[in-house]
Amino acid sequence: MSKENPPAIGWWIPPLLAVQFLTRLPVPWLNGLTSKQARFGLSRAVIWFPLVGALVGAITAAVLVTSAHIWPRAVAVIIALAVEARLTGAFHEDAVADFCDAFGGGQDAESTLRIMKDSRIGSYGALGLFFAVGLRAALLIGLPQEVLIIAVVTSACFGRFLAVAIMASVAPVAMRDTGLAKDVGGHTGFSDLFFATVIAAPIIGFFAYLQPTAALLTLGVSGVFFLWFRALLLRRLKGSTGDCLGFAAYAGQLIVLLAILAVVGP
Numbered sequence: 001m002s003k004e005n006p007p008a009i010g011w012w013i014p015p016l017l018a019v020q021f022l023t024r025l026p027v028p029w030l031n032g033l034t035s036k037q038a039r040f041g042l043s044r045a046v047i048w049f050p051l052v053g054a055l056v057g058a059i060t061a062a063v064l065v066t067s068a069h070i071w072p073r074a075v076a077v078i079i080a081l082a083v084e085a086r087l088t089g090a091f092h093e094d095a096v097a098d099f100c101d102a103f104g105g106g107q108d109a110e111s112t113l114r115i116m117k118d119s120r121i122g123s124y125g126a127l128g129l130f131f132a133v134g135l136r137a138a139l140l141i142g143l144p145q146e147v148l149i150i151a152v153v154t155s156a157c158f159g160r161f162l163a164v165a166i167m168a169s170v171a172p173v174a175m176r177d178t179g180l181a182k183d184v185g186g187h188t189g190f191s192d193l194f195f196a197t198v199i200a201a202p203i204i205g206f207f208a209y210l211q212p213t214a215a216l217l218t219l220g221v222s223g224v225f226f227l228w229f230r231a232l233l234l235r236r237l238k239g240s241t242g243d244c245l246g247f248a249a250y251a252g253q254l255i256v257l258l259a260i261l262a263v264v265g266p
Contacts, residue, residue: 013041018048049160050200057156060084095246100128139257142266154207155256162252168193173239217259
């Protein structure tokens with residue numbers, strides 16, 4: 001795709017492509033796009049990922065709060081997570097399993113990438129997915145009612161924002177990550193991270209206003225995670241993949257929920 005002659009698309013196309021990429025919601029307005037327009041629009045859609053994450057979080061929170069009026073919190077959490085998995089196509093959960101399998105069983109870049117591309121789930125992937133979803137469920141069960149909605153929405157927003165930060169700082173693995181993930185990550189720079197920050201700022205800022213200590217704890221822990229994770233990707237793969245980004249997004253959600261529960265208590 002020529003940078004000098006990008007295809008003409010409307011300003012509304014990138015946010016709609018972000019919705020299409022991160023969820024299974026129908027977006028019929030994109031049916032007329034050419035493949036070139038879709039690839040170009042998707043490279044511009046990254047900045048909207050935190051906002052789409054907040055949308056997913058809002059739906060999850062609505063299901064959780066509504067269900068909790070009928071069933072115990074533990075049942076409501078399972079229902080909400082099931083609805084979210086259907087809404088997103090278990091996008092990030094699949095990435096968590098693939099990442100854990102690859103980095104648990106791989107010894108070098110070649111074996112790690114080979115395992116990551118395998119559609120089968122091994123012991124590392126099964127355990128990693130079990131612990132990740134189980135921890136998230138336990139955190140949602142333990143959170144006080146008064147912070148539940150802001151916790152779910154903010155964690156969903158921040159998780160996607162953390163993935164954008166990784167995208168901007170670690171290029172895709174050369175010649176190995178193909179398809180949509182390559183179209184997104186291969187064009188993401190620090191200008192995209194800046195705009196993603198601006199878009200995410202109202203949600204994260206509101207969270208910081210309501211829970212300043214939890215916000216500071218989130219910032220510190222996520223900063224350590226970012227440095228460790230970036231170093232891990234560069235050392236093992238010399239780049240990132242879509243599964244690495246999905247793992248980062250899920251980790252970001254867990255960091256926010258852990259920080260909130262650590263501060264406010266059950």
